[in-house]
Amino acid sequence: MVCIYCGGSTRVTNSRSQKRSNATWRRRSCEKCSAVCTTIEVIDLSTAIIVTGSKRPSPFSRDKLLVSIYDSCKHQKDAQTSATLLTDTIIKHLYPLIEDASVSSRTIRDITLKTLGRFDTVAGVHYGAYHPVKA
Numbered sequence: 001m002v003c004i005y006c007g008g009s010t011r012v013t014n015s016r017s018q019k020r021s022n023a024t025w026r027r028r029s030c031e032k033c034s035a036v037c038t039t040i041e042v043i044d045l046s047t048a049i050i051v052t053g054s055k056r057p058s059p060f061s062r063d064k065l066l067v068s069i070y071d072s073c074k075h076q077k078d079a080q081t082s083a084t085l086l087t088d089t090i091i092k093h094l095y096p097l098i099e100d101a102s103v104s105s106r107t108i109r110d111i112t113l114k115t116l117g118r119f120d121t122v123a124g125v126h127y128g129a130y131h132p133v134k135a
């Protein structure tokens with residue numbers, strides 16, 4: 001990885017696996033200017049998981065989920081932070097439900113609705129109204 005300060009090569013000086021977020025945290029040090037930075041390695045869900053059950057199967061989009069949660073949290077003072085943290089929580093709950101690298105849109109909806117409802121009733125009701133169960 002390239003240093004963000006000088007463009008030199010970096011080396012990993014510390015690394016930790018984060019089970020809760022299914023990520024790997026790494027501290028890096030520049031071999032040229034000795035600057036230190038942190039990287040977080042996560043699975044690229046858009047290349048790994050297919051969403052099934054609505055229209056055609058499509059790649060999972062964290063951004064699409066984030067936007068729908070943000071829309072439901074707009075009434076909060078710090079909607080952006082809430083939506084980001086809620087998205088991470090929902091994805092964490094989705095991991096064990098992924099089978100054969102796919103997850104249904106219904107499962108995403110149900111987990112999102114449950115998580116949002118626990119966090120903020122208004123956000124849960126808003127999300128449910130805009131994401132009805134399709135027959």
Ligand SMILES: [Zn+2]
Pocket residue numbers: 003004005006007008030031032033034035
């Ligand atoms: Zn550097």
